[in-house]
Amino acid sequence: MSALDLVSALTQLVYVVIFLSVATRAVREPSSAHADMTLFFGAVAFIIVVARLAAVIGPTPPWLVTVEIAILMALPYVLLRLVDDFTKVRSIISRAAELGLAAGIVAAYATAPTLPTPVLLYIVAYFFVVSIYCASAFIAAGRRSRGVTRRRMQAVSLGSILLGTDILIAGLTPLAQPVDRAALQALQQLLGLGSGVAYYLGFAPPSILRRAWQEPELRAFLARSASLPRLPTTLDIVRELEHGAANSTGTAARIGLWQEDVAKLRFWQDDGTTADVEAGQQLSGRAFELQRAIFSTDPIRDNPDAAASYRSRNVGAVLAAPITAGERRLGVLILTAARPPIFAASDIELAGLLADQAAVILESRALIDHAARVRAREEATRLKEDFLSAAAHDLKTPLTTVVAQAEFLERRATREPTAPADIAGIKRVVRESKRLAGLVADLLDATRLEQGRLVGEREPVDLATLAQEVCGHDGGDRGVCEVQANAPVVGVYDRRRVEQLLENLVENAKKYSPQRTPVTIRVWQQDGEARVTVRDLGIGIPAADLPRIFERFSRASNVDDRRFHGMGLGLFICRGIVEEHGGRIWVESEIGKGSTFHVALPIGDGRRLN
Amino acid sequence: MNDLWAGGPDPGNKPRSQGAARQHPRTEGHNDVVLVVDDDTSILDTVSAILSGEGYDVVSAASGQEALAAISRELPVVILLDMRMPVMDGWAVARALRAQGSTVPIVVMTAAESAQRWADEVGAEGFLAKPFGLDELLSTVERFRGPGGRRN
Numbered sequence: 139m140s141a142l143d144l145v146s147a148l149t150q151l152v153y154v155v156i157f158l159s160v161a162t163r164a165v166r167e168p169s170s171a172h173a174d175m176t177l178f179f180g181a182v183a184f185i186i187v188v189a190r191l192a193a194v195i196g197p198t199p200p201w202l203v204t205v206e207i208a209i210l211m212a213l214p215y216v217l218l219r220l221v222d223d224f225t226k227v228r229s230i231i232s233r234a235a236e237l238g239l240a241a242g243i244v245a246a247y248a249t250a251p252t253l254p255t256p257v258l259l260y261i262v263a264y265f266f267v268v269s270i271y272c273a274s275a276f277i278a279a280g281r282r283s284r285g286v287t288r289r290r291m292q293a294v295s296l297g298s299i300l301l302g303t304d305i306l307i308a309g310l311t312p313l314a315q316p317v318d319r320a321a322l323q324a325l326q327q328l329l330g331l332g333s334g335v336a337y338y339l340g341f342a343p344p345s346i347l348r349r350a351w352q353e354p355e356l357r358a359f360l361a362r363s364a365s366l367p368r369l370p371t372t373l374d375i376v377r378e379l380e381h382g383a384a385n386s387t388g389t390a391a392r393i394g395l396w397q398e399d400v401a402k403l404r405f406w407q408d409d410g411t412t413a414d415v416e417a418g419q420q421l422s423g424r425a426f427e428l429q430r431a432i433f434s435t436d437p438i439r440d441n442p443d444a445a446a447s448y449r450s451r452n453v454g455a456v457l458a459a460p461i462t463a464g465e466r467r468l469g470v471l472i473l474t475a476a477r478p479p480i481f482a483a484s485d486i487e488l489a490g491l492l493a494d495q496a497a498v499i500l501e502s503r504a505l506i507d508h509a510a511r512v513r514a515r516e517e518a519t520r521l522k523e524d525f526l527s528a529a530a531h532d533l534k535t536p537l538t539t540v541v542a543q544a545e546f547l548e549r550r551a552t553r554e555p556t557a558p559a560d561i562a563g564i565k566r567v568v569r570e571s572k573r574l575a576g577l578v579a580d581l582l583d584a585t586r587l588e589q590g591r592l593v594g595e596r597e598p599v600d601l602a603t604l605a606q607e608v609c610g611h612d613g614g615d616r617g618v619c620e621v622q623a624n625a626p627v628v629g630v631y632d633r634r635r636v637e638q639l640l641e642n643l644v645e646n647a648k649k650y651s652p653q654r655t656p657v658t659i660r661v662w663q664q665d666g667e668a669r670v671t672v673r674d675l676g677i678g679i680p681a682a683d684l685p686r687i688f689e690r691f692s693r694a695s696n697v698d699d700r701r702f703h704g705m706g707l708g709l710f711i712c713r714g715i716v717e718e719h720g721g722r723i724w725v726e727s728e729i730g731k732g733s734t735f736h737v738a739l740p741i742g743d744g745r746r747l748n
Numbered sequence: 749m750n751d752l753w754a755g756g757p758d759p760g761n762k763p764r765s766q767g768a769a770r771q772h773p774r775t776e777g778h779n780d781v782v783l784v785v786d787d788d789t790s791i792l793d794t795v796s797a798i799l800s801g802e803g804y805d806v807v808s809a810a811s812g813q814e815a816l817a818a819i820s821r822e823l824p825v826v827i828l829l830d831m832r833m834p835v836m837d838g839w840a841v842a843r844a845l846r847a848q849g850s851t852v853p854i855v856v857m858t859a860a861e862s863a864q865r866w867a868d869e870v871g872a873e874g875f876l877a878k879p880f881g882l883d884e885l886l887s888t889v890e891r892f893r894g895p896g897g898r899r900n
Binding site for chain 1: 795798
């Protein structure tokens with residue numbers, strides 16, 4: 139037995155073994171894909187067995203040769219049917235292939251057993267063209283799919299290329315020089331062996347190989363899953379879970395989450411819209427209601443309502459698995475593929491595993507969210523308590539003077555009615571009462587600000603004129619405040635609030651300029667915004683305090699004057715006024731050199747409607 | 749007490765330097781000195797006016813540092829100490845006093861709800877919770893008045 143004979147025998151043995159394997163499977167799990175696979179490998183096995191028998195018994199009768207040719211010619215057509223079992227083949231191509239097959243068989247019958255060269259060439263060309271079409275269809279299907287499915291499609295397309303080339307060489311061998319024929323035959327045998335193995339692995343991969351092909355994606359998904367609960371939004375998590383499930387199963391994946399408020403499963407589409415499904419409706423709702431996986435090999439029959447959607451998305455198989463954490467029904471995982479054979483029986487378990495993993499991740503997310511909500515509530519309560527406590531503390535300071543001084547004045551007026559009035563004492567009561575009134579106003583503003591209703595009715599306001607007015611308010615201090623403005627800067631604002639903003643900033647600037655250095659307000663327009671700066675040459679703000687300076691109750695650590703706006707609400711209110719107008723406020727400061735507060739307010743089109 | 753006020757300078761307007769702080773001799777001897785420490789000048793002026801009217805010599809300090817400077821010159825019968833002051837707060841003043849070996853009783857003045865706890869923290873003899881009334885202030889300080897207004 140020569141080496142060539144050995145290769146030939148091995149190839150034939152492999153085909154027969156593959157035939158037996160797929161035939162067994164077709165009997166156990168009948169489906170059109172399994173039937174086509176059995177036909178495909180059965181045809182090859184038949185030809186092999188007949189050839190082997192002929193070698194033992196004697197020459198093949200002519201009718202059998204014709205049958206052999208017919209079966210051989212049917213091979214690429216069966217392959218085309220297999221393409222249709224895994225992906226979509228347009229019916230015009232199927233009809234053309236059927237016609238070509240019929241024509242070939244008729245020609246073979248008519249000319250048998252001589253088989254003139256044109257007929258032979260036609261058969262070879264037919265075989266080659268259909269094989270290459272199948273190969274390209276599988277390559278396209280492989281590019282569209284991922285994970286295990288992509289690898290299967292790649293194996294199948296390799297098989298088709300090898301088969302097409304094999305037949306081409308077989309057809310050309312009789313035309314070659316006799317010396318080359320032996321080598322060509324050897325090549326033919328090798329290509330045949332390769333295509334057989336590639337087909338088998340692609341069409342019906344043994345479960346161990348299937349698992350190995352799934353493993354890289356599954357492993358990557360599991361490795362990544364621990365970090366998923368910390369993604370910014372639940373939708374981000376859903377997308378990652380869908381991606382991981384799709385890659386791990388080699389199908390398309392969608393996750394629907396149960397929405398308690400509307401009692402529906404919600405799916406997030408790629409176009410940003412959502413689709414809701416009621417429990418018990420569609421395949422997803424049924425899997426959710428029954429709390430078990432549903433596998434549909436004919437979703438259009440099983441769920442006619444969604445037929446149009448299945449057709450347009452080329453969905454020919456659906457696997458739906460509920461996502462459940464203990465008693466809590468969280469949602470459902472939907473895997474879809476063009477054709478049922480993309481799925482294997484083990485994929486139902488895999489889908490269950492992926493759904494369980496999704497449940498763990500979503501449940502962790504829910505716990506994280508819950509903890510965050512509790513923390514936020516506690517923080518809000520603490521802030522409210524802090525606010526009340528700080529407000530009470532700051533109100534009590536002027537109140538101390540008012541109460542004690544008023545009582546003292548009362549006693550004095552009672553005991554010594556004729557004594558001259560204690561003007562200084564009365565002034566203190568008046569001053570501290572006003573201070574109290576100011577603090578109460580600030581407190582109310584801060585409360586309004588929190589509800590976002592600090593800013594009221596708006597009207598056109600010229601900031602340059604307003605700045606002049608604010609500068610002139612404090613008669614005695616006229617000299618230390620000046621305005622720099624070249625032109626009116628008019629925007630639509632709440633006049634009273636913007637005036638309060640400028641007053642707060644100017645008072646702040648004066649307060650922290652103990653040497654009575656000048657305060658400068660600059661007003662101008664820039665990049666479609668109204669810009670105002672209030673600059674002082676005072677004590678400045680420590681860099682560490684800058685980030686908090688606009689927060690409630692924030693006061694720079696070097697501030698030792700707690701007399702005016704003592705609650706640290708002034709800049710908090712300023713920020714509120716600016717932000718409710720849709721603007722920005724920030725500060726630049728250097729210790730010992732002064733501070734510049736910047737305000738940018740929208741002009742005209744930046745206005746929000748009340 | 750009519751004579752105390754007739755023609756006298758307004759207590760609220762008096763300069764806060766310790767030299768001028770002692771006023772209105774009540775007896776022919778020395779009056780009890782009370783040191784008032786608060787960064788709020790209105791409270792400082794009010795408390796000074798009230799206590800001066802009652803015949804105490806009041807030394808007022810607007811900061812912790814001023815308080816420590818005053819204590820080395822004066823011998824007050826009691827210190828009324830505000831707790832929340834910038835730079836040097838009430839706790840720092842109390843610590844510095846004890847470190848100097850001073851045993852002058854302290855009364856904590858505060859608007860915070862934790863007045864009692866803070867008083868305990870600095871080893872104070874008592875506390876005045878802001879806002880306090882006239883009688884509260886007077887009866888608290890009265891506890892520390894020396895017999896016959898002697899100088900400590």
